[in-house]
Amino acid sequence: MSTDAELFPRSRTEIAPDAVHVPDWLDADRQRELLEACRVWARPPAGLRTVRTPGGGTMTSRQVCLGWHWYPYRYARTVADGDGAPVKPFPRWLDDLGRRAVTDALGARAATAAYDIALINFYDADARMGMHRDSDEKSDAPVVSLSLGDSCLFRFGNTQTRARPYTDVELRSGDLFVFGGASRLAYHGVPRVYAGTAPPELGLTGRLNVTLRVSGFQRPCGASGAGPPHGPPDERIMGDSPS
C-alpha cells in the first residue's frame, strides 16, 4: 500500500523498549519473493500444518517451520507432531535478512548470532493468535517478524502478564517488527486479521507472518553455520520448557 495515500505517513516507532515497528520495510518485489518462498515451504513433506495444543485445542493459524521444528512448547529436528519428516533447512539468505532487520530496527550495536529458526504462520480471515511469549529458545537475540498480505491488529504487551498494559499496532504487508532486549520476553498476539486488505498485486488472500529466531541450541556434529542441519535427523527435543 502506498504511503502517499496516508493522511499521516507511517514511520518507525519504538512501541516498547527495544521493540520497534518499521513500516514498509520490504518493497513489493521483496514481498513477492518472500511469498513465493513461503509457498514452497508450505508444501509437504514437513509442510503447512494445524498445530494442536496440549489442552486439546488447535491454533487457528496454520504453521510451517524451518531450521528447528516448533510445537507446543519445544523444538525438534523432525515434525514430531505431524508427518515425522525432517524439518526443512533454514536458508542462509533468511539469516542475512534477519540480521539486516535487526540492525535497521535496533541499530548496529544490536548485531546478533545467526538466525536458525523460522516460523511461518498463515492466517485466514478468522484466524488469530493468543497472547504468548516466545520463550522456548536458549538465546536472547531479538525476534524478527515480517508480515505479508492482509493487515492485522498486533498486540504488544509486557513481560509480566497477558493483560494490560499493551500497545496495539497495525501490521501491514511489508512491515517489520523486531523485539529484543528488555522486550524479548514480552507477551504478544494477533487478535484480528483485516480480511481483504492485502495489496492486490501481491496475489495473497489472507496473512502470512514470518518470524525469525535464534535458537541458541548446539548444532549436531559437523554442521556448519551456513547451511541446513546436517547428519541424520533425530527426535531429540530441545528447549523443553513451558511457555
Ligand SMILES: O=C(O)CCC(=O)C(=O)O
Ligand atoms: O503473526 C504474528 O504477527 C505473530 C506470530 C508470533 O507471535 C509467533 O509466531 O510466535
Ligand SMILES: [Fe+2]
Ligand atoms: Fe510470538
